[in-house]
Amino acid sequence: xxxxxxxxxxxxxxxxxxxxxxxxxxxxxxxxxxxxxxxxxxxxxxxxxxxxxxxxxxxxxxxxxxxxxxxxxxxxxxxxxxxxxxxxxxxxxxxxxxxxxxxxxxxxxxxxxxxxxxxxxxxxxxxxxxxxx
Amino acid sequence: xxxxxxxxxxxxxxxxxxxxxxxxxxxxxxxxxxxxxxxxxxxxxxxxxxxxxxxxxxxxxxxxxxxxxxxxxxxxxxxxxxxxxxxxxxxxxxxxxxxxxxxxxxxxxxxxxxxxxxxxxxxxxxxxxxxxxxxxxxxxxxxxxxxxxxxxxxxxxxxxxxxxxxxxxxxxxxxxxxxxxxxxxxxxxxxxxxxxxxxxxxxxxxxxxxxxxxxxxxxxxxxxxxxxxxxxxxxxxxxxxxxxxxxxxxxxxxxxxxxxxxxxxxxxxxxxxxxxxxxxxxxxxxxxxxxxxxxxxxxxxxxxxxxxxxxxxxxxxxxxxxxxxxxxxxxxxxxxxxxxxxxxxxxxxxxxxxxxxxxxxxxxxxxxxxxxxxxxxxxxxxxxxxxxxxxxxxxxxxxxxxxxxxxxxxxxxxxxxxxxxxxxxxxxxxxxxxxxxxxxxxxxxxxxxxxxxxxxxxxxxxxxxxxxxxxxxxxxxxxxxxxxxxxxx
Numbered sequence: 001x002x003x004x005x006x007x008x009x010x011x012x013x014x015x016x017x018x019x020x021x022x023x024x025x026x027x028x029x030x031x032x033x034x035x036x037x038x039x040x041x042x043x044x045x046x047x048x049x050x051x052x053x054x055x056x057x058x059x060x061x062x063x064x065x066x067x068x069x070x071x072x073x074x075x076x077x078x079x080x081x082x083x084x085x086x087x088x089x090x091x092x093x094x095x096x097x098x099x100x101x102x103x104x105x106x107x108x109x110x111x112x113x114x115x116x117x118x119x120x121x122x123x124x125x126x127x128x129x130x131x132x133x
Numbered sequence: 134x135x136x137x138x139x140x141x142x143x144x145x146x147x148x149x150x151x152x153x154x155x156x157x158x159x160x161x162x163x164x165x166x167x168x169x170x171x172x173x174x175x176x177x178x179x180x181x182x183x184x185x186x187x188x189x190x191x192x193x194x195x196x197x198x199x200x201x202x203x204x205x206x207x208x209x210x211x212x213x214x215x216x217x218x219x220x221x222x223x224x225x226x227x228x229x230x231x232x233x234x235x236x237x238x239x240x241x242x243x244x245x246x247x248x249x250x251x252x253x254x255x256x257x258x259x260x261x262x263x264x265x266x267x268x269x270x271x272x273x274x275x276x277x278x279x280x281x282x283x284x285x286x287x288x289x290x291x292x293x294x295x296x297x298x299x300x301x302x303x304x305x306x307x308x309x310x311x312x313x314x315x316x317x318x319x320x321x322x323x324x325x326x327x328x329x330x331x332x333x334x335x336x337x338x339x340x341x342x343x344x345x346x347x348x349x350x351x352x353x354x355x356x357x358x359x360x361x362x363x364x365x366x367x368x369x370x371x372x373x374x375x376x377x378x379x380x381x382x383x384x385x386x387x388x389x390x391x392x393x394x395x396x397x398x399x400x401x402x403x404x405x406x407x408x409x410x411x412x413x414x415x416x417x418x419x420x421x422x423x424x425x426x427x428x429x430x431x432x433x434x435x436x437x438x439x440x441x442x443x444x445x446x447x448x449x450x451x452x453x454x455x456x457x458x459x460x461x462x463x464x465x466x467x468x469x470x471x472x473x474x475x476x477x478x479x480x481x482x483x484x485x486x487x488x489x490x491x492x493x494x495x496x497x498x499x500x501x502x503x504x505x506x507x508x509x510x511x512x513x514x515x516x517x518x519x520x521x522x523x524x525x526x527x528x529x530x531x532x533x534x535x536x537x538x539x540x541x542x543x544x545x546x547x548x549x550x551x552x553x554x555x556x557x558x559x560x561x562x563x564x565x566x567x568x569x570x571x572x573x574x575x576x577x578x579x580x581x582x583x584x585x586x587x588x589x590x591x592x593x594x595x596x597x598x599x600x601x602x603x604x605x606x607x608x609x610x611x612x613x614x615x616x617x618x619x620x621x622x
Binding site for chain 2 (some may be wrong): 016098123
């Protein structure tokens with residue numbers, strides 16, 4: 001695998017930093033928001049950033065989609081993106097989507113308990129139900 | 134030739150539970166038997182690997198594909214998975230309305246995969262599969278309370294797995310591989326910390342894993358048995374595998390392990406409900422399991438075989454409060470599993486827990502052994518609360534088949550362990566056990582008046598906000614420890 005150098009490397013480092021900041025902001029959103037729906041959306045921000053991270057890791061060797069055509073030269077092959085992270089993240093996207101769907105279904109059911117979806121109200125109902133066995 | 138045949142069989146066995154799940158969803162009429170066969174096959178693979186003592190690595194789809202490693206470490210967990218799943222399904226036969234076998238089949242297959250895989254991405258997929266299945270099992274009856282418990286389980290688990298995936302991506306950027314073995318010899322950094330934090334969360338370990346007690350206590354009892362005995366080990370088994378591959382992980386994992394062992398025991402001592410007590414005891418036992426890659430498998434097996442009947446019996450008891458436990462009467466079919474299961478976890482000779490604890494003690498440095506002994510004293514004190522002279526309520530319910538099977542396995546494991554450890558067994562060991570039990574009973578007596586006070590002093594870290602904060606605290610804490618270690622050089 002040939003890894004890019006120089007100015008390209010600097011750009012990749014910068015993008016990596018931005019992506020890590022996005023992940024952090026998603027995590028902070030989960031931590032600070034009290035609304036369940038916003039929590040799940042923050043989680044989505046995190047997972048999208050992870051997808052970006054894998055795409056970035058794949059792009060270190062080149063930007064062209066890793067699909068072979070009939071007339072390839074050694075020069076054109078050298079600029080192909082790394083297919084492994086791309087293939088891997090496809091699975092993660094599907095899993096993320098299904099988890100998100102399940103969470104949203106449960107949240108829509110929970111909206112009948114508290115339409116504001118505040119975390120505190122569910123924890124509180126938990127505490128009272130524990131005191132009355 | 135026979136090599137490719139056995140590899141084909143292995144892949145077939147690994148995929149069979151998923152096929153069974155599809156079939157039972159399409160044709161409910163085929164019933165339970167395919168799942169039972171899958172359990173038996175899993176048990177056979179586990180036993181065969183343990184007895185054979187050697188393993189082999191299977192690489193599917195070339196160098197960057199799925200890496201499966203069938204070795205004795207996986208064998209312990211496979212055996213546990215098979216026994217507990219079989220027992221829980223057998224127990225459910227007594228109930229008039231038993232849940233369909235589709236989700237348990239997916240769970241069986243997902244867990245088998247977790248125990249075998251040796252690359253980061255396959256592990257991610259398998260863990261997410263296990264997480265989603267456990268989520269669906271918890272919210273089986275759809276009551277608002279279960280919905281909330283399931284929601285927070287999936288939310289925490291998915292956040293942890295997202296962080297894990299970041300770790301996997303960062304690791305790939307450095308090594309160009311997702312295999313566990315690619316972590317070997319690397320300087321510890323953010324990537325490894327993220328991977329470990331994800332696994333700590335899934336494994337119910339100190340701080341990020343504190344979602345466990347509430348989820349396991351509130352889930353339906355047959356599901357609790359599965360969750361507490363096997364599902365939680367899906368995060369623990371890869372930790373043991375990683376610790377065996379890269380020794381520099383060991384101090385971090387041991388630090389977290391011993392913290393969860395101590396914290397779990399303290400919380401279990403002050404719990405007021407039997408299912409919560411059992412769940413906290415799981416946190417503490419998982420902490421002990423991760424201490425040693427050599428003994429961890431055996432300890433997890435002994436713990437799971439004991440914890441499943443405990444949860445199944447607790448589910449049949451009407452009043453789960455520990456207050457006034459000795460005044461109430463219970464049927465013998467509830468009392469016997471509670472006694473045998475808890476005695477095994479406490480480390481009673483002739484039961485499986487004793488041999489496993491002996492193995493653990495032989496593989497630890499002296500300082501850690503002392504800490505483990507303290508935790509054992511605590512475990513005795515925890516379970517002493519349900520060791521009261523039993524009063525039968527006159528009902529003579531037969532013991533459910535599954536529970537009976539697990540209790541037999543505990544006894545058989547104890548006898549087998551005694552036979553194997555015969556040469557290492559000295560009278561001093563029995564004296565040690567007697568001392569531990571005496572000390573534990575003493576702690577139990579001393580605490581009986583002040584239990585409420587202890588409960589008040591315990592930090593409450595189980596709300597969703599706290600759990601998310603816990604992930605951040607442990608991740609940042611591990612990074613700080615690494616930085617601090619690097620400074621003197």
